[in-house]
Amino acid sequence: MRKPTAKLRDELARLQEELRHAETRDAERIGRIALKAGLGDFEVEPNALQSAFEEIATRFRNGSKAATPFATATLGTGEAAGQSPEA
Numbered sequence: 199m200r201k202p203t204a205k206l207r208d209e210l211a212r213l214q215e216e217l218r219h220a221e222t223r224d225a226e227r228i229g230r231i232a233l234k235a236g237l238g239d240f241e242v243e244p245n246a247l248q249s250a251f252e253e254i255a256t257r258f259r260n261g262s263k264a265a266t267p268f269a270t271a272t273l274g275t276g277e278a279a280g281q282s283p284e285a
Contacts, residue, residue: 201209232238237247
């Protein structure tokens with residue numbers, strides 16, 4: 199049995215709204231993490247930042263075991279928390 203067009207439009211509108219809310223939650227969560235990492239402390243070109251995020255996404259998408267310890271292995275413990283090594 200086919201759904202009437204009006205019902206499909208209503209369902210589509212509801213799903214689009216749900217998607218918008220989910221994207222907002224994700225953006226806020228990622229933004230908080232970026233701020234904790236210290237990205238709010240300096241100017242970064244949006245394209246450079248997007249490229250860095252894409253590299254991180256690829257690393258996690260590939261299920262690399264190196265993805266999780268990367269920040270602590272590359273940075274000192276203070277730097278991982280967005281602090282300078284002297285702190």
